[in-house]
Amino acid sequence: MTILTIKKQIALGLCFTVAIIFSAVKAQIVIGAPSLGFSQACASEEFNSYSTSFVFSPEASLEASNQFIIELSDADGDFANAEVIYTTTSGEITSSPASISFSIPESTAGENYKIRIKSTAPAATSSSSNAFAAYYKLQDSPFSINNLVSTGAFCSGSSYLLTIDNPGINANDSPLNYPSLTFNWYRETSATTSVFVAEGETLEVNTEGTYFVETNYGSCTSNSVSNKVTITEASNGQADATIASSLGNPYCPAQGLTTLTTIGGLSYQWFRDGEVIDGATNQMYQTNESRNFSVQVDLGECMASGSINLISELFNSDINVDSVNYLEEGETLTITITDDANNPTYEWFLNNTLLSETSATLEASEFGNYTVIISENNGCTGAVEYQFSIQEAIEQFPDVANIPNVISPNGDTINDTWIIPQEYTSGSNTLIRIFSSQGKLVFETNDYLNDWPQGNLELTNINQVFYYIIDTVDGKTEKGSITVIK
Template identity: 70%
Template sequence: MSIHKVNAQIVIGTPNLGFSQACASESFNTYSTTFVFSPDTVVEASNQFIIEMSDADGDFSNSTVVYTSAAGVITSSPATLNFSIPETTAGENYRIRIKSTAPVATSAGSSAFAAYYKLQDSPFTINNLVSTGAYCTGGSYLLTIDNPGNGTNDSPLNYPSLTYNWYKETGPTTSVFVAEGSSLLVSDEGTYFVETNYGTCTSNSFSNRVTISEAVAGEANATIVSSLGNPYCPEQGLTTLSTIGGNSYQWYKDGELIEGATNQMYQTNESGVFDVIVDLVDCTASGSIDLMSELFNSDINVDDITTIEDGESVDIIITTDAISPEFEWFLNGQLISGANQDTYEASEFGDYKVVITETVGCTGSRELLFTIEEAMDPFPDVAKIPNVISPNGDGINDTWVIPIQYISGTNTEVMIMTNRGKVIMQTNDYLNNWPEEDLNLSNINQVYYYIITTQEGDTKKGSITVVK
């Protein structure tokens, strides 16, 4: 008699994806898959389930393990596993599959999915943030991604694995693909920009727009931008003036040539009119910027409209980083005599303005505006019960306001019903606040009915017409 040993076998179903595409980043990189296996009784205590990820073409020849379970943890079907994609992931046709180790088995590949790890996901600059460029007839203009660019620009060139797609605008919200690469040689007029290639995944990794033109009659516009903005403050340091790319450059200030200023960029901490002439080999371009000092920052502790009760006041406080500031306060266009500090106690209703002037450094003034209005009395002393309201949000007759002998504190019962007798509000603490919610009014005015019963048993009945 012979004995044959039969090895245990298991079948793993095709994994189902818990996502449509994997657009990962440093802040998010967790994806799930669910699969079945049978029979689960043959899974050994040492078994581990493994998730393998294919290459960007769906090929598992050089697959990557993206998850391995602990031994013996997964014993029942179905099972759901979470995994993360590698930082080098970039493509539209990845697949995953499930493998087991004891017994050994492999599932079929999942459906294809787009997957990208967004190493850089913030706006970046091209052309030194200069919004224009020009080329001579028969020539071209080179657009490049800045590295490191201006200011805090996070250049995607710092991540060597990334690729880029250049586009040309065809309308206010449309564009057409032009080419791939970290630079673009342009010989056609238009507005261009570049995006980091994250396929069908949405991303914030895109550049500023640059409009390229062909020089007409031998000259073109050479736009100048200031790295610290315009106006700017010299106390922040030097600002860098940049212009379009060319063969050579010459900078001027207030019409006078600046000796040695012959590069694409020029740094300064002065104000004035700066000009540049750019040699484009077969033609020239010129540009100008009126560079001015930037003003300080200021803030106020009240909203644009502030309400107070009659006889009350509110303390207005100004915070500012202005150097040696001076303050002037105005009410309804008239200077308030003696009000020259960074605080003011306002007790009158009207339109206010405070003018802050910096007297040292970046000299200049800023205005802050606000209005003080009388607060609405939620319990006005009305003479009779109204029978019409218009809850349209204009602050006038928006709620049903009744005489004070029936409101909160009088223990009066207020009941409001629809024209079919359905009670929609019943309270002994009415706050003049009906309706609190949208009544979904049609074009036809709606009628409601009320019953007011006082603590002594006196009753008032009537109707309320709600108009749009």
């Protein structure tokens, strides 16, 4: 073998070795630790977008099919069970530095999360980012505890249980609807400070104070906090029982029934204006009345009581006519509504037919059944309805010539009472006496109003006979019989 041939072989070997080394270098990249574009990730349905940037080298080593992946650690920063939270499309990123936006999962809750970047072609993994707090706020609105009752009481040596309401009062979104959430209870130490008491969905209290609970979102501030409840110890076996109205007080009845709720106890009894309400023995009582309500609560070793003067915001109104009114043919009755409604409207009906009148006054001359509806259209919207009738007047003292001997008191307004000539009626000082068929005096007056019989005669026969004696002041006497047709 010649020296030239040996040199060629050595040169070829060196070229091949360099090519292998170059190829190996080209097949590797180094990815720097991701830099966070945020200090903490406090996500919710309304906002969940965060960014990270990173560098990698060499750019030329990326293959066309490469994808960059963002992995999220667990809440302690461990990647043993890392979760992929974002993957780029193939070849999407080709130059360094690069930036990627991502969202955190709804199950995220902790103070020491980390992310890292991985590539697929060639495969490489960055070191982890700095630790950061991350929470997805599944529920981020105020919620209720203790049924929104602001107080509670416990007997000496006992305790009071505070609970998160589910469902929430007044349609509040109860955080108990989200099983992954946890809760921290606090007791106020001043108007602006508090101390942590315990974790959990309930809190058993045996120390006086004002308590509330927050959904545990760590260092992420949130609106997921409860109302405050002041707990006291019963004194001399008696405690105060606060009553809360779900629609407030005053309340607007147009919104439906308001729910009265008192403190928790073993048993309950509700009262209306001091009278027991039959069957009202639960912690809650619903009503649409404006009355004074009170409750007695059995706490076990002691009792609690409280009251609320419940007031309706619905407008006041009045009508100037009776439920039944009498007119003679051709007469007119003026009906007037008085009210303090806000922007009211008026609807008048005669025999269920809408009339054209829309003011607070109606001039009525037709006989029939009337209805007026007053509606308040601003503020506490609602309506009040009045019903009344106008009937043809019955002449109480018609000028009749003879004393009748038959009447039929059947309620048809025809011959219902014993109508006698005016010379014997009211103002004449005539003595009227009526006797049963057995001679028993059943009616006597010297001021007769043409109104006998005034009540139930307890008729035992189909046609029962009574007898009358009329004695005038001038000594004149009339006698006869009255047949009452059943």
